[in-house]
Amino acid sequence: MIGALPPPTLASIEGAIEFIFTPQSSNVTGGKAVGGFEQVVELTLNQLELTLLALALSLLVALPIGLYLGHRGTGELFAITIGNLGRAIPELALIAFIAAAIGVGVLNLTIALAVLGIPPILANTFVGIHQVDRATVDAARGIGMTEFEILRKVEIPLAIPTIFAGIRGATIAIVATATIAPLAGVLTLGDFILNQNVYGNNGVLAGAIVVALLALMFEFSLAALQRLLTSQGLKSA
Amino acid sequence: LTERQILWKVELPLARPEIFAGLQIATVSTVAIATLAVFAGGGGLGTPIKAGIDFKTNIIIAGGIAILMALAFGLILFLAQRFLTPWRRVSTA
Numbered sequence: 001m002i003g004a005l006p007p008p009t010l011a012s013i014e015g016a017i018e019f020i021f022t023p024q025s026s027n028v029t030g031g032k033a034v035g036g037f038e039q040v041v042e043l044t045l046n047q048l049e050l051t052l053l054a055l056a057l058s059l060l061v062a063l064p065i066g067l068y069l070g071h072r073g074t075g076e077l078f079a080i081t082i083g084n085l086g087r088a089i090p091e092l093a094l095i096a097f098i099a100a101a102i103g104v105g106v107l108n109l110t111i112a113l114a115v116l117g118i119p120p121i122l123a124n125t126f127v128g129i130h131q132v133d134r135a136t137v138d139a140a141r142g143i144g145m146t147e148f149e150i151l152r153k154v155e156i157p158l159a160i161p162t163i164f165a166g167i168r169g170a171t172i173a174i175v176a177t178a179t180i181a182p183l184a185g186v187l188t189l190g191d192f193i194l195n196q197n198v199y200g201n202n203g204v205l206a207g208a209i210v211v212a213l214l215a216l217m218f219e220f221s222l223a224a225l226q227r228l229l230t231s232q233g234l235k236s237a
Numbered sequence: 238l239t240e241r242q243i244l245w246k247v248e249l250p251l252a253r254p255e256i257f258a259g260l261q262i263a264t265v266s267t268v269a270i271a272t273l274a275v276f277a278g279g280g281g282l283g284t285p286i287k288a289g290i291d292f293k294t295n296i297i298i299a300g301g302i303a304i305l306m307a308l309a310f311g312l313i314l315f316l317a318q319r320f321l322t323p324w325r326r327v328s329t330a
Contacts, residue, residue: 087265088307090272093300096286100293180273183290194276 016205026198034199035192035206044210047188051175051218053110058117058170063163066122070129070159071151079126086119091177095184104185112184116177117170124166128159157231164226171218179211189214250322257318264314268307272299282306 018024023036069075091112098112132155140154156163179190192199192207199207238246249256275283282299289295 084261084265084311087262088269088304088311090269090282090300090303090307092272092283093286093296093303096290097293097296097300100291100296180276 013205013209015202016209019199019202019206020210024200024202026200035203040189040206040210043187043189043191043207044214046186047175047178047181047190047211047214050106050109050113050178050181050186050188051171051214053106054113054117054174054178055171057110057114058121058174059167061114062118062121063125066125066163067129067151067156070126071147071155073130076126076130079123083119083123086115089115091116092180092183095177095180099184106186109178109181109184109186113174113177117174120166120169120173121163122166124169125159125163128162128166129155131162132158157234160226160230160234164222164229168219168222168226171222172215175215175218176211179207253318253322257314257321261311261314261318265307265311268310269303272303 019035020040021037023033023039026034066079069079094115095109095112098108102108129151136154136158137150140150145153178188179193181188182191182194189207189211192203193211196204271279271281272283272286274281275287282303285295285299
């Protein structure tokens, strides 16, 4: 699927930036130009789509389970074990396996990347909710809040920093790993990096730069979202 | 106690569980991510995966070894932490 890569040498940043904005000639495409702004935007959008889908799936699976277990205070071993095991899975093997066993495509990749995103979100949500002071929860119960109100008005606001730490970790991991998606047939920015023979060293570096910028963008957006979701009363404290 | 003694005799020992938690995460995920080294000419367990990207057995074996290796590193760190934080063994935390 991918040609043999020579040990990459660092091309100049200048060449990479040129690659991002203007199409370059390539040795192997028979005169067809590669790279350039249009292709970079297209691959970036693919990577963005894949990341958002995988993140949505991770949140959909991990948040409810984490909130439920954290609120009940049960399943600590389960949540922590998932959190640890998930980190041990080599994503390259997982993506390669899913591509070989189930098939290529966006849906399969979304599942593979969600496997990467679920553990940190689940573990952090559980820990965040679980570590809320029991006396505070009892007080909330004492003034007549329902269990759901306790979760929504007391536990979640207090657990926001921990939950978001998990979501941010998961997001960075997903957006970074979406780079190897071309191995399973979805062209993301990793195409530039994995196909050095087509795009050249400029393409490799350009791909790496854009992926890094994308990851930073996610990090800043989530930090802003976290500030937005942090209760007013907790900000001054 | 001097500032130096506070750091070495009080703060560092008390921070050990958190330091180990961070080490644990970093170590285990680094072992898993190291399979990607093959793309930078670094070899490793990613080699059979990349070479036989369409063969399930290759992937399962190489992936399995990588997972076991990550867990082994995790276990070593866990044991080291138990050894270095003996007071935690008596409490239920």
